[in-house]
Amino acid sequence: MSASWQRKLADGRIVLVDGGTGSELVRRGFRLSELAWSGLASASNQHLLTEIHADFIRAGAEVITTNTFGTARFVLESAGRGSEFRAINERAVRAAFAAREATGADVAVAGSISCVPPGLDLDAYPDPDTEARDYRELAELLAELGVDLLVLEMMQDDEHAVRACEAAARVGLPLWLGLSCRLGADGRSLVGFDYPEIPLETTLAALLVFEPAVVTVMHTPPEAVEPALAAVGSLWSGPVGAYPVLDTDAPDGGRTPPVLSPAGLAEHAARWLDAGARVLGGCCGASPHHIRALREVALGYGDGSPGDQPR
Secondary structure, three states, X not given: OOOHHHHHHHOOOOEEEOOOHHHXXXXXXXXXXXXXXXXOHHHHHHHHHHHHHHHHHHHOOOEEEOOOOOOOHHHHHHOOOHHHHHHHHHHHHHHHHHHHHHXXXXXXXXXXXXXXXXXXXXXXXXXHHHHHHHHHHHHHHHHHOOOOEEEEEEEOOOOHHHHHHHHHHOOOOOEEEEEOEEEOOOOOOEEEOOOOOOEHHHHHHHHHHHOOOEEEEEOOOHHHHHHHHHHHHOOXXXXXXXXXXXOOEOOOOOEOOOOOOHHHHHHHHHHHHHOOOOEEXXXXXXXXXXXXXXXXXXXXXXXXXXXXXXX
């Protein structure tokens, strides 16, 4: 188990996370599922997942996230693969561990859990008891498989996100809370990325009670990250971070090109560091090139050894 990220954050240093596994899969020829996104990749492309994780590690990532964002049982069932729940998740975790072993790097493996519904259809959630049970099942399996921490991604409401956080909190691993938001219609307020009727403050109030180790602003457009960090900082005194979304869904089921180049992301990241962020990375659209650019920003910021280059 790697705890380097904990020591670095305790010292006020910078920790780099990886980029968009799903968008990297697409870039390398994998077609996402309409219902489970990248969740099915480990069933047929475990080696490709390992390559992607390893490339992010070589770029400087010190925390890599398992490809389990879309692998809760109810999501897999929507894609007709519910019976493969354990196998798909085991293969996804193994891919991350294989990348760590292949690079010889001291990186942490974070088990990703999301509460986004199948196909982003907000009417596709199962009943509350089933939903909560499936989050518990995934959290317990990830812990059993040996991940170093759990990262809750795209938390953006005060109902489904609460169920996911409750499930993750039960297993006793460190938790990262990943908030997903955007600017509201007025151009100033912050609302859930897929829930424009829910203010970010409402989500924060519902989720900070789970005492995360880190709070990140993730899958959030770059222009909303800085005000979101300020909103988090007004209610939370612990470590904060940012890994924004850089692309969007394309009409053909793929992804659009990133809206920010690696240099462009680096410019934003320098401001986020000034705003107090100590965890940096990227979400959809962020390639190993983006993470390498963030590594240079961290080095220039005075952090001695973020993401030391492994072999």
